[in-house]
Amino acid sequence: MCTFCDIVNGDTDAYVVFEDDHTTTFLDRRPLFPGHCLLIPKVHYETISELPTELIQPVFENVRFISDVIKLTFTSEGTFIAVNNKVSQSVPHMHVHIVPRNRKDGLKGFFWPRNPYKDPQHMLDTANKIREIIRSSRT
Numbered sequence: 001m002c003t004f005c006d007i008v009n010g011d012t013d014a015y016v017v018f019e020d021d022h023t024t025t026f027l028d029r030r031p032l033f034p035g036h037c038l039l040i041p042k043v044h045y046e047t048i049s050e051l052p053t054e055l056i057q058p059v060f061e062n063v064r065f066i067s068d069v070i071k072l073t074f075t076s077e078g079t080f081i082a083v084n085n086k087v088s089q090s091v092p093h094m095h096v097h098i099v100p101r102n103r104k105d106g107l108k109g110f111f112w113p114r115n116p117y118k119d120p121q122h123m124l125d126t127a128n129k130i131r132e133i134i135r136s137s138r139t
Contacts, residue, residue, distance in 0.1 A: 004093035008042045015127035018066060018134055022058040025066050025098075027127055030114050032099050032107065034126045035074045039063055039096045046092045047085050059096075066098050073133045076100035080107070 006012035008024050015027040017037060028036040041059055045051050051059065067079040080099040089095075101107070117123040 002044055002093050003091050004038075004040050004095065005044050008040070015123055017127050017130040018062070018069075020058075020062065022055060023062045025062070027117075027123055027130075028097070030116065032080075032097075033074075033101075033105070033115050034117060034122070035070050035076075035100045035130065037066055037070065037098045037130070039066055039098060040093055045094045047089075048083055048094055049085070051094055063096050063098065069130060069133045069137065070098055070100050072137075073130050074100040077102045 003012060007014040007016070007026060016024060017027065018025040019042075021042075023039055023041055025037050025039040028038050039059070039062055041051060041055055043055075063081060067081060070076065070079050078101050080097070080101045082097045082099075083094070084097075086092075117126065
């Protein structure tokens with residue numbers, strides 16, 4: 001079974017920050033920086049090539065929305081958005097990384113040290129901050 005499908009089905013705990021009919025977004029457990037999220041289609045597709053044409057728009061509209069939310073939440077200068085396609089894909093379920101970025105933040109090329117959460121409370125606080133921005137932007 002797929003770990004990400006387990007998250008969608010509620011069988012695995014995750015710090016979910018957003019979901020709609022098509023996607024679920026949650027905190028990466030091994031973040032580049034706090035606020036690093038993974039956005040996945042709720043239906044299992046291993047790669048972006050398998051993603052049906054009719055899902056491209058809703059998935060990437062949500063990528064754009066979450067990217068804007070991440071910038072607001074962490075007052076970052078921008079975001080890094082990436083999709084691994086087979087190679088470097090630790091979970092074989094299509095997913096989009098959305099990472100807060102600032103100049104001189106230490107990320108260079110593709111050698112990126114991970115900056116883990118201090119503890120589960122730090123992860124929960126981060127998820128709550130993102131959720132609050134989502135709630136306020138949707139009202």
